[in-house]
Structure formats: structure tokens, C-alpha cells
Amino acid sequence: MIVSAFTTRGLSADVLRLVLAEHELVIGEIILEEVERALTTKLHMPREFVAGALARLRDCHVQPTARTPKGSPVRDPDDARILATALAASADLLVTGDRHFLDVRDRIQGITVTDPRGFWGMHRGKRA
Secondary structure (H helix, E strand, C coil): CHHHHHHCCCHHHHHHHHHHHHCCCEEEHHHHHHHHHHHHHHCCCCHHHHHHHHHHHHCCEEECCCCCCCCCCCCCHHHHHHHHHHHHCCCCEEECCCHHHHCCHHHCCCCEEECHHHHHHHHHHHHC
């Protein structure tokens, strides 16, 4: 979601702007590594663009990557570390487009997992 927020217009960009304006973004060091890798390697974005995006994200609460607990409902090791990091940061909400998280969200305790559209709907519901 964060990579698309920086590289496209649309819902992900709107969600990131809303979170930065009205909420506390907690981002894991592991996410910063993934964002840098995706922007640099996959999307071949200019070095200055990548540096600017990472600097903006580092202005937020950056949580060190947590160790993965046994029995994580997420099978992918990197995703399990992301979940462990969110839990270690006491995050209330994990907004992701990753199916690995969304498919097991009912088995994740202590944090609400939603996609960008779900977050947008939650936010709009609060304002109504």
C-alpha cells in the first residue's frame, strides 16, 4: 500500500495522506526496507525520489523489526515479522493490500487488519 501511495494517485495515496494528517503512522523498519527495495529494484525510481519517500516515512514512529513469535497465523516469514513488529508497537490497525494478512485477519488477535478501502470506510463512518 505504501509503495503505491508514493507512486500512483488514488485510494492508497489518499489513505496515506489521511493517516499522516490525522493519525500516528507507525512503520516498521522491515517495511522501510521493503519500500526501498520495491521503489529501487522493481520500479526503478530515481534515487532522489526514493530518498525523499524514505525520509518522509522516517519522520513517523519507526518500530524496530520484532522477532517472529511461534504460531504466527501468517505463513510468509517476512509477513510474520511485519505482523510481529505491528504487535510490538501496539498498533491498533494494520492497513494492507497483502492477501496473506487479509486472508487470516480473523485469526490475528490484538490488531485490526483491513485493506485501504476498509480503512477509508471506517474513517468515513466516524465522520458521519
